[in-house]
Amino acid sequence: MSLSFQIPIVLVDDSRVSLLVADKMVRNCGFVNTHMSRFDSALEVIRNLVPCIVMSDLLMPTVKEGIRLVDSIRHDYPKSEVPILIMSSSRYQEHIEEVITRGVNDYLIKPLSEEALAPKLWHYAGTLKSRDERNLEGWLKEKRIKPEQAQACQSYLRRFDAGKVPILVLAYWLGKLTLPDLIKYLERFHYEDVLAHDHLSELGWSETQWQEMETARQGLSLDPKMILSTIYDINIE
Numbered sequence: 001m002s003l004s005f006q007i008p009i010v011l012v013d014d015s016r017v018s019l020l021v022a023d024k025m026v027r028n029c030g031f032v033n034t035h036m037s038r039f040d041s042a043l044e045v046i047r048n049l050v051p052c053i054v055m056s057d058l059l060m061p062t063v064k065e066g067i068r069l070v071d072s073i074r075h076d077y078p079k080s081e082v083p084i085l086i087m088s089s090s091r092y093q094e095h096i097e098e099v100i101t102r103g104v105n106d107y108l109i110k111p112l113s114e115e116a117l118a119p120k121l122w123h124y125a126g127t128l129k130s131r132d133e134r135n136l137e138g139w140l141k142e143k144r145i146k147p148e149q150a151q152a153c154q155s156y157l158r159r160f161d162a163g164k165v166p167i168l169v170l171a172y173w174l175g176k177l178t179l180p181d182l183i184k185y186l187e188r189f190h191y192e193d194v195l196a197h198d199h200l201s202e203l204g205w206s207e208t209q210w211q212e213m214e215t216a217r218q219g220l221s222l223d224p225k226m227i228l229s230t231i232y233d234i235n236i237e
Contacts, residue, residue: 007125012039013036057086086107
């Protein structure tokens with residue numbers, strides 16, 4: 001099964017053909033959330049997607065436009081929030097040094113290859129955190145939830161499709177499990193529903209009860225804050 005990453009990639013170029021070529025290459029590297037933009041509209045696209053990775057040409061049509069875009073991005077966002085990868089046919093050392101000095105993360109010479117591009121994208125994608133993750137981290141700190149508790153719950157939540165409440169948490173909400181039992185089972189099953197399903201006898205559920213729980217959670221929103229609040233009995237303000 002091929003890997004798929006949802007980190008937004010903003011492609012900026014003044015050539016439609018170049019954008020299409022770059023888009024195909026980025027998608028072949030496993031990044032399916034791509035956004036193509038011309039120089040004059042790039043900042044608006046980026047603001048709507050932060051955190052994201054920007055892959056931009058330098059000559060649009062001159063180096064001035066590329067540098068202006070870099071300066072504008074860095075004025076609002078640090079390297080850690082919006083990594084910038086310049087993709088350019090220019091091999092002039094002064095161009096490379098100029099943009100690196102102004103805050104570019106990496107400089108790639110055209111024509112690009114997937115073999116060279118993929119490790120770069122994977123690396124920078126691994127340094128980014130989504131808006132939800134950053135908001136959740138701030139909330140965890142505010143509520144003084146222990147790091148090990150937060151890590152355990154976040155690990156559990158990441159194993160589920162977006163929009164689905166973990167079935168063991170739903171069981172607690174519906175009074176099918178006590179709070180101590182919920183925490184015990186989460187730890188016992190390493191936060192995986194599939195393992196819980198393999199231990200129905202331990203839960204004291206029949207297959208029919210399991211299916212009822214599956215049906216009950218369809219369409220319920222997955223809210224990490226609500227789930228953490230439920231498990232650790234914290235009031236949400």
